[in-house]
Amino acid sequence: xxxxxxxxxxxxxxxxxxxxxxxxxxxxxxxxxxxxxxxxxxxxxxxxxxxxxxxxxxxxxxxxxxxxxxxxxxxxxxxxxxxxxxxxxxxxxxxxxxxxxxxxxxxxxxxxxxxxxxxxxxxxxxxxxxxxxxxxxxxxxxxxxxxxxxxxxxxxxxxxxxxxxxxxxxxxxxxxxxxxxxxxxxxxxxxxxxxxxxxxxxxxxxxxxxxxxxxxxxxxxxxxxxxxxxxxxxxxxxxxxxxxxxxxxxxxxxxxxxxxxxxxxxxxxxxxxxxxxxxxxxxxxxxxxxxxxxxxxxxxxxxxxxxxxxxxxxxxxxxxxxxxxxxxxxxxxxxxxxxxx
Amino acid sequence: xxxxxxxxxxxxxxxxxxxxxxxxxxxxxxxxxxxxxxxxxxxxxxxxxxxxxxxxxxxxxxxxxxxxxxxxxxxxxxxxxxxxxxxxxxxxxxxxxxxxxxxxxxxxxxxxxxxxxxxxxxxxxxxxxxxxxxxxxxxxxxxxxxxxxxxxxxxxxxxxxxxxxxxxxxxxxxxxxxxxxxxxxxxxxxxxxxxxxxxxxxxxxxxxxxxxxxxxxxxxxxxxxxxxxxxxxxxxxxxxxxxxxxxxxxxxxxxxxxxxxxxxxxxxxxxxxxxxxxxxxxxxxxxxxxxxxxxxxxxxxxxxxxxxxxxxxxxxxxxxxxxxxxxxxxxxxxxxxxxxxxxxxxxxxxxxxxxxxxxxxxxxxxxxxxxxxxxxxxxxxxxxxxxxxxxxxxxxxxxxxxxxxxxxxxxxxxxxxxxxxxxxxxxxxxxxxxxxxxxxxxxxxxxxxxxxxxxxxxxxxxxxxxxxxxxxxxxxxxxxxxxxxxxxxxxxxxxxxxxxxxxxxxxxxxxxxxxxx
Numbered sequence: 101x102x103x104x105x106x107x108x109x110x111x112x113x114x115x116x117x118x119x120x121x122x123x124x125x126x127x128x129x130x131x132x133x134x135x136x137x138x139x140x141x142x143x144x145x146x147x148x149x150x151x152x153x154x155x156x157x158x159x160x161x162x163x164x165x166x167x168x169x170x171x172x173x174x175x176x177x178x179x180x181x182x183x184x185x186x187x188x189x190x191x192x193x194x195x196x197x198x199x200x201x202x203x204x205x206x207x208x209x210x211x212x213x214x215x216x217x218x219x220x221x222x223x224x225x226x227x228x229x230x231x232x233x234x235x236x237x238x239x240x241x242x243x244x245x246x247x248x249x250x251x252x253x254x255x256x257x258x259x260x261x262x263x264x265x266x267x268x269x270x271x272x273x274x275x276x277x278x279x280x281x282x283x284x285x286x287x288x289x290x291x292x293x294x295x296x297x298x299x300x301x302x303x304x305x306x307x308x309x310x311x312x313x314x315x316x317x318x319x320x321x322x323x324x325x326x327x328x329x330x331x332x333x334x335x336x337x338x339x340x341x342x343x344x345x346x347x348x349x350x351x352x353x354x355x356x357x358x359x360x361x362x363x364x365x366x367x368x369x370x371x372x373x374x375x376x377x378x379x380x381x382x383x384x385x386x387x388x389x390x391x392x393x394x395x396x397x398x399x400x401x402x403x404x405x406x407x408x409x410x411x412x413x414x415x416x417x418x419x420x421x422x423x424x425x426x427x428x429x430x431x432x433x434x435x436x437x438x439x440x441x
Numbered sequence: 442x443x444x445x446x447x448x449x450x451x452x453x454x455x456x457x458x459x460x461x462x463x464x465x466x467x468x469x470x471x472x473x474x475x476x477x478x479x480x481x482x483x484x485x486x487x488x489x490x491x492x493x494x495x496x497x498x499x500x501x502x503x504x505x506x507x508x509x510x511x512x513x514x515x516x517x518x519x520x521x522x523x524x525x526x527x528x529x530x531x532x533x534x535x536x537x538x539x540x541x542x543x544x545x546x547x548x549x550x551x552x553x554x555x556x557x558x559x560x561x562x563x564x565x566x567x568x569x570x571x572x573x574x575x576x577x578x579x580x581x582x583x584x585x586x587x588x589x590x591x592x593x594x595x596x597x598x599x600x601x602x603x604x605x606x607x608x609x610x611x612x613x614x615x616x617x618x619x620x621x622x623x624x625x626x627x628x629x630x631x632x633x634x635x636x637x638x639x640x641x642x643x644x645x646x647x648x649x650x651x652x653x654x655x656x657x658x659x660x661x662x663x664x665x666x667x668x669x670x671x672x673x674x675x676x677x678x679x680x681x682x683x684x685x686x687x688x689x690x691x692x693x694x695x696x697x698x699x700x701x702x703x704x705x706x707x708x709x710x711x712x713x714x715x716x717x718x719x720x721x722x723x724x725x726x727x728x729x730x731x732x733x734x735x736x737x738x739x740x741x742x743x744x745x746x747x748x749x750x751x752x753x754x755x756x757x758x759x760x761x762x763x764x765x766x767x768x769x770x771x772x773x774x775x776x777x778x779x780x781x782x783x784x785x786x787x788x789x790x791x792x793x794x795x796x797x798x799x800x801x802x803x804x805x806x807x808x809x810x811x812x813x814x815x816x817x818x819x820x821x822x823x824x825x826x827x828x829x830x831x832x833x834x835x836x837x838x839x840x841x842x843x844x845x846x847x848x849x850x851x852x853x854x855x856x857x858x859x860x861x862x863x864x865x866x867x868x869x870x871x872x873x874x875x876x877x878x879x880x881x882x883x884x885x886x887x888x889x890x891x892x893x894x895x896x897x898x899x900x901x902x903x904x905x906x907x908x909x910x911x912x913x914x915x916x917x918x919x920x921x922x923x924x925x926x927x928x929x930x931x932x933x934x935x936x937x938x939x940x941x942x943x944x945x946x947x948x949x950x951x952x953x954x955x956x957x958x
Contacts, residue, residue, distance in 0.1 A: 109672070135911070141922040162923060163913075165906045168665045173907060176516060176817035180824045189926075196668050254713035263710065267652045274666055303571055306652045310546065329927060364864050393926065430475075432666040436484040441654055 133159040134372040137174065139167035139188040139357055145187070148388050151377055152320035158372050174202045178368050184373040187313030187361040190271045191228065191257050192278070194360055195339070195425020198225040203362035206374055214399045216383040218420045219358050228358025228421060229380050230389050231396035233414070234276050236345040237330060238322045240290035241317050247346045251280065254287075254322060255295020263299040264311045264320035268435040271428070272308075272326055276355045277435060282419055283352050285432055293438035304441050309333070312342050326357075331407055346414035353417040357424060358398065448787035451713050455781045456800035459840040462814040465807075466681060469674030477663055477672040488813045490679075492573055493642065496580070496655060498681075500641040501634050503581035508588025509630055511725060513618060516596035518713055519710045526725040528951025534734035534893070535943030537900040537917075538583045539646030540936050544736040545569040545579055546651060547569050554703050567657050567948035571651045574891075582732035584637045587893065590950075591633035591851055595626035596686060598855065601708050614711060628695045629851035635691040638644065639684050639804040657807050670813070677810045684805030689799045716881035722851060737940060743933035751934045755914075759935065760942060763915040766830075767879075767898035770837040774894045775887060777838060782849045786858075804843035808903035811840050816907060825861050833908040845890040849920060850888025853879075885953065892950035896943045916942065 138145055142164055145433055149160040165173075167188040174197070186203065187408045188194050197203050197225040203225040211220070211227050219228035237250055247258070254263055266273060301320035308325040312333060315323055324347075331341045347354050356399050361380075363373045379385050381399055391405045514520070515527045533541075548555060559565040573941040592714035599622050608616035645657045655678055713721060738819065785797055803811060815836050820827045856879060864874045902917045909918070916939045923932035 139925075141925050143922060144926075161911045163909065163911050164918075166665070166809070168668075168670075169813060172670060172813045173816065173944050176813075176820055178821075182828065236444060268651070269652070269658060269662060269666065269755070271665065294908070295463070302651055303569065305570070306546065306650050309929070310550070310552070311926050313552040317557055319551045333691060417833075427665040429669075431483075432662065433480055436480065441652065 102400075110245075114131075123440075130371060131158055132369050133161045134184050134369055134376050135170075135182045136160060136162040136185045136187055136361075137170040137183045138164050139170060139193065140164075140187050142190050144389075144393050147392070148380070148385060151385065151388070152376060156375065156379070158248035158375065171197050171200065171202065171366040174364060175200060181364065181366050182368070182370045183364050184375065185361050185363055186226075187229075187359070188230075189358050189359045190275055190424070191360065191421040191435050192271055192275055192425040194221070194226040194358075194362055195422055198203065198223065198362065202365055202369070204365050204367065206363050206370075208374060208378060208379070209430065210378040211381055214386070214401075216398065216400065217415075218418060219356075219360075219398050220361070220420075221418060221422055226360055226362030227377065228360040228398045229377075229386075230359045230393070231326045231356040231357050231398055231416070232272070232359060233354055233396060233416065234272055234324060235327060235414075236322060236347045237312060237342050237356075238316065238345055239318075239341055240343050240437040241341070242318075242321045245343070245345050248322070250348045250351060251276070251324065252284075252292045254299065254324075255292045257295075257299070259299045259322060261299065262300050262321040263296060264301055264305050264314045264323040265296060265440070266308055266323075266325070267304045268432070268440040269308055270307075273324075273356060274428050274431045274435070275357045276324070277431035278424045279355050279417060279419060281427050281430055281434065282423040283417075286430065290434045290438055293435060295441055297439050303439040312340075316341050321438050327408070332389070332404075334407060344411040347415050348417075349415055352419070354416045356396070356416045358421055359395065377429065378429070382401070386434075414424075445787060445789060447783035448789045449497045449793040450702070451780045451784035452789065452793050452797050452800070453930065454844065455777050455784075456675035456796045457717055457889060458815060458835050459797075459799050459801075459803045459842070460468050461810055461818055462803065462806060462839060463681060465814040466674050469671045470673050470678055473673035474669055474675070477667050477669045478511050478871060481663060481672070481676075485659045485662070485678055486687070487653065487678075489654045489656050492653060493655045493657075493683075494647075495573060496577055496636050496644075496653075497641045497687075500580045500584060501638045502586040504588045504637045505630060505634050507581065507585040507728065508590075509592050509623075509626075510730065510770040511585075512589045512596055512605065512620075514721050514725070514747040516593050517614075517618060517710060518706065518718075518721065519712040520721040520926070522722050523710075524730070524933040525711055528948050529729055530589050531689055531735075531951060532729065533583055533897075534586045534896050535940045535947060536644065536733065536736055537920075537939070538644060539650050539937070540740070540920075541583055541732070541736050542576070542647040542650035543741045545922075545930070548739055549733070552609045556773065557627050563592055573652075575590070576648050579651070580641050580644060580729075581675045583647075584640055584909045586731075587636050587640075587847075588633040589632060589891055591848055592626055593856070594848075595629035595851065595887060596622060596881075597708060599625050599708065604708070609853075621839060628854050629671065629718070631691050631695050632851045634953060635687055636804070637844060638687050639801075642680055642684060642687070642805050643807050645807050645809075660807065660810065661776070664810075673810060674814070676866075679806070680805050681802050684802050687805075688717045688801065692798075727882055737937070740933040740937050740940070743930040744937050747931045749933055756916075756935075756938060759914055759916045759919055760938060762913060762938045763899055763917065763939070766833070766915060767835075767895045767901075769896040770834060770841070770843070771891050773834060773840055774841055775849075776841060778845040778849045778890060779887070780854045781842075781846065786853060795938040801843035803839040804841065806840070807903065808840055811906070812836050812904045812907040816837060828910055830908075830910070836904040836908060837901070838852060838930075841897055841901075842903060847885045848889040848893065849883075851911045852883050852889075856882055888950050892946045894948055899939060899943055 153159050174183055189369045198221060205224040230372055300378050308329040310323055311323040314320050327344060363370050367373055380389055386399045387399050394405055394408050410426055511530055515523060523526050604617050607621045648655045648658055654778045658936050660673045660676040662671045683850060826832055860878055866876055900917055902921055904917060919935035920932045
């Protein structure tokens with residue numbers, strides 16, 4: 101190598117190192133920040149955290165990744181973890197974190213008043229912050245909604261070749277099945293899933309959007325999705341031909357999961373973290389937290405997004421959402437046995 | 442070149458992080474983890490293993506056929522557009538596999554406008570892209586450029602006089618290519634194929650986007666679904682064993698065809714007759730069209746509705762961070778793999794020789810498992826490392842070492858030992874020897890190693906995601922944030938930026954390659 105090339109390489113390396121140093125310079129904050137490990141994505145939480153900081157003066161630092169990875173990180177870091185709060189997009193992961201002793205109990209009158217008991221950990225280690233309803237959707241010109249009733253009824257042979265489902269790898273389906281197991285037992289649930297698999301019009305899809313697009317295109321007539329995906333679809337395309345049907349209204353209620361959070365076992369700023377949780381559970385913050393992704397607020401006093409409201413009100417499951425986590429591994433086994441891929 | 446103990450030290454140090462991860466996987470096999478694995482053996486693993494084997498085999502064969510054919514055409518023949526295709530065929534490398542899979546699912550599946558139109562107007566039907574075959578197609582289209590690049594360098598550095606000798610012996614150009622050039626390039630092609638096979642083995646993004654069950658999806662099912670990281674690590678152990686078998690196979694095959702090249706007058710390309718020339722142009726155009734132009738156009742149409750709202754000054758930061766991380770990571774990997782291939786060339790004992798392949802096995806471990814497997818031991822033994830980029834770079838090196846190593850190993854394999862010995866007899870000093878003899882013949886390989894690693898690191902997600910400092914966002918992370926809740930159309934903006942950022946290094950590489958040969 102010529103000397104010139106050597107020098108050039110060296111200066112490039114130096115410049116890069118300096119850039120890195122500049123990028124890392126998180127200036128020391130005056131007030132102790134709340135540090136959040138979040139599986140809820142940046143564009144959904146950052147605007148809300150910014151608002152919290154503006155209102156309270158407490159800065160929030162966060163990093164995002166899959167919940168399972170964040171949980172391993174928390175476990176590996178132990179007492180050295182900088183995290184004060186773990187935020188996820190489903191109850192199963194919160195249950196898992198709590199079960200592994202990574203979250204601490206928090207008694208708060210505010211949280212108890214704002215969040216229904218079925219959407220909180222009975223051990224007070226985490227709370228739901230928004231509800232994500234997973235229900236039946238259908239094509240209005242090919243399905244008479246009066247023929248729809250429950251998730252279980254989709255196992256009936258009248259739906260043969262007419263049902264579309266997302267992959268059983270997604271936790272939203274695993275939570276739904278876990279709650280079905282709690283309500284009806286493993287055997288009955290397995291029989292239902294076998295019926296679903298036999299009725300599939302196409303191999304399971306990778307995401308809920310694909311399920312709805314398949315319904316719109318005529319590949320199938322009914323499916324099961326989280327309603328906020330339909331909300332987003334309707335924002336882009338108001339005449340998108342897929343409608344919501346609230347499942348199990350005469351029995352155990354529609355399945356809802358939560359996006360929620362808990363305070364970590366080794367939190368350095370538990371008071372700040374609790375303040376953030378309480379702030380998120382009420383008022384404008386609660387409306388934004390749910391509304392920015394067209395989910396349902398957990399706090400019944402908070403107004404629902406108008407588009408979301410247009411799907412009508414529904415009764416949700418009365419079983420505590422903690423069961424979604426407790427029975428998730430069992431749900432995966434039942435899904436495997438039933439051949440739902 | 443290197444003293445024996447120094448060579449051994451280099452090999453052991455380079456293999457050390459991979460050994461830490463592998464020790465974790467072995468540890469998982471010794472940990473009781475309930476009956477999750479038995480359950481999977483009964484219901485998932487037979488199908489998953491079969492799918493993985495088929496996928497790896499089909500992708501490897503497909504990439505060799507596609508990559509070698511295109512490399513031979515570009516290196517040995519002249520046809521319209523050859524100059525463009527010589528670097529253009531590298532472009533598919535800049536498209537992450539899961540992006541191509543999602544674009545294909547969006548534009549070829551039943552509900553896509555194209556399929557709907559053909560179905561309704563002409564009555565055409567075709568098999569679903571969301572299948573094992575679809576996954577193999579997507580992976581082949583994103584991975585064949587590895588074989589193409591490395592094979593092309595090998596073809597171009599083959600000497601004209603081999604072809605002349607073959608021609609004197611009455612062989613046609615095609616026969617000469619098959620009987621002389623192909624065996625000469627075989628070690629390089631094999632090295633690239635092993636790389637492609639390992640990438641297919643560890644792929645999660647493509648198979649998840651098309652919902653195909655493989656060992657990697659079984660692994661994530663155990664971890665994310667059944668909360669059993671131990672079971673996931675046990676399955677990762679299978680992947681590593683499969684990878685080591687692959688590497689062994691590659692080494693065996695490479696030894697069988699080992700030939701060395703002593704330079705000489707470089708090749709003169711043959712101008713093709715009009716019909717074959719048209720076919721060659723058409724073949725390259727279709728490949729590039731399907732693997733690059735189509736997904737880019739699709740991303741553009743998705744992005745067009747969101748560019749105004751999403752594209753702002755933050756993107757300079759994302760770009761800067763992506764390029765910095767990938768650039769530094771690639772630099773480190775090239776440096777270490779250069780030392781490593783020289784160390785392997787030295788006479789080291791069989792113990793060290795045995796450790797060497799482990800250094801490249803990290804490429805077969807899904808990034809998330811590798812990241813978690815390194816993060817825990819590193820931050821527990823050295824807590825001050827937490828929150829620094831040190832862990833990130835160590836993990837990058839562990840996972841992507843194979844990508845830098847393959848071109849370097851192939852490049853060095855072409856240099857005969859006799860060259861060193863002659864120089865040694867002439868009393869040259871090691872550095873002088875390297876600068877005057879090796880560097881001119883290796884710089885093409887160094888450039889290839891750097892750019893291949895760079896482009897791979899730009900697309901890297903799980904390691905960056907886990908080990909980055911707070912608020913540290915890159916283009917790949919931006920894509921993750923938007924797709925994690927299915928916002929594919931918005932994700933097209935950072936995905937396109939990622940593709941664009943990969944363009945100039947690939948073009949630069951192509952330029953370097955032509956200078957080098």
